Amino acid sequence: xxxxxxxxxxxxxxxxxxxxxxxxxxxxxxxxxxxxxxxxxxxxxxxxxxxxxxxxxxxxxxxxxxxxxxxxxxxxxxxxxxxxxxxxxxxxxxxxxxxxxxxxxxxxxxxxxxxxxxxxxxxxxxxxxxxxxxxxxxxxxxxxxxxxxxxxxxxxxxxxxxxxxxxxxxxxxxxxxxxxxxxxxxxxxxxxxxxxxxxxxxxxxxxxxxxxxxxxxxxxxxxxxxxxxxxxxxxxxxxxxxxxxxxxxxxxxxxxxxxxxxxxx
Ligand code: SAM
Numbered sequence: 593x594x595x596x597x598x599x600x601x602x603x604x605x606x607x608x609x610x611x612x613x614x615x616x617x618x619x620x621x622x623x624x625x626x627x628x629x630x631x632x633x634x635x636x637x638x639x640x641x642x643x644x645x646x647x648x649x650x651x652x653x654x655x656x657x658x659x660x661x662x663x664x665x666x667x668x669x670x671x672x673x674x675x676x677x678x679x680x681x682x683x684x685x686x687x688x689x690x691x692x693x694x695x696x697x698x699x700x701x702x703x704x705x706x707x708x709x710x711x712x713x714x715x716x717x718x719x720x721x722x723x724x725x726x727x728x729x730x731x732x733x734x735x736x737x738x739x740x741x742x743x744x745x746x747x748x749x750x751x752x753x754x755x756x757x758x759x760x761x762x763x764x765x766x767x768x769x770x771x772x773x774x775x776x777x778x779x780x781x782x783x784x785x786x787x788x789x790x791x792x793x794x795x796x797x798x799x800x801x802x803x804x805x806x807x808x809x810x811x812x813x814x815x816x817x818x819x820x821x822x823x824x825x826x827x828x829x830x831x832x833x834x835x836x837x838x839x840x841x842x843x844x845x846x847x848x849x850x851x852x853x854x855x856x857x
Contacts, residue, residue, distance in 0.1 A: 601808055608790050608797060610811050613710075616732040620663075620684055624800070624808040629664050629694070631783045631802065638670060644835075645724065645757060646674045648853055652755050654721035660709055660746065661729035665691030665702060672700050681716070683708040709742035712749060719751045725758045728849070730820070731812040734794075743827040747856060756829065756854045762836075763814035765846050766791055777848065817850050829854035
């Protein structure tokens, strides 16, 4: 009988030196992903997001949607339930397996594609009305070249009037206010505690603590909002609107997240 070895997160001797776009493959290990899904109640997540993505997609007449960062399937499944026709992409096989299982439990069959964003058109030839890249996923790319490559691939799988919806954590706040005023983010009440453990211009290392005291990390690139908006324009998107925490009036308060809606045409 084959014994399955349990994966552990491995950042080597100097975790803050791990700044590599391929490292996401080793970060979303089973224990972390399962705990996250178990504690972050999908119903609560749907409620907090509201109808923002569904409404935006409908306003743009989207039907065929590519979920570029499927993860455990939250958005893919929600969009299928809302009547969209979804292709679910992720660069991690483990994540796609988990998403497929989650969908099966809800009587849905996911149409999954294993692909890295940077070489998306190698595996995806079809054109879509919309591409979504949500849940602070774009932050996993560590070089500007990789970011440009991924955005250019998203651009090219869109139909001429397609839209890209991409979200990001508000890193400006963390970078500008500095490490001393670091913010703790609580998900699902007090259940999951996330805080930046180390921050510089090229790395935001977050520590995630669960109620059973287990601790996981993610190394991410701290994307500035205006930098992402500039990149989107530079790869060819014509019109970029940025929302804060699902509202357009973000300049009044500091939101935790930004959502960019970029039009190809
Ligand atoms: N969108 C989901 C959500 O909100 O629950 C999952 C978000 S999770 C933070 C990020 C996902 O992006 C992971 O499933 C990871 O495997 C995927 N990912 C990161 N870098 C990638 C890349 N270069 N190509 C494809 N997938 C990537």
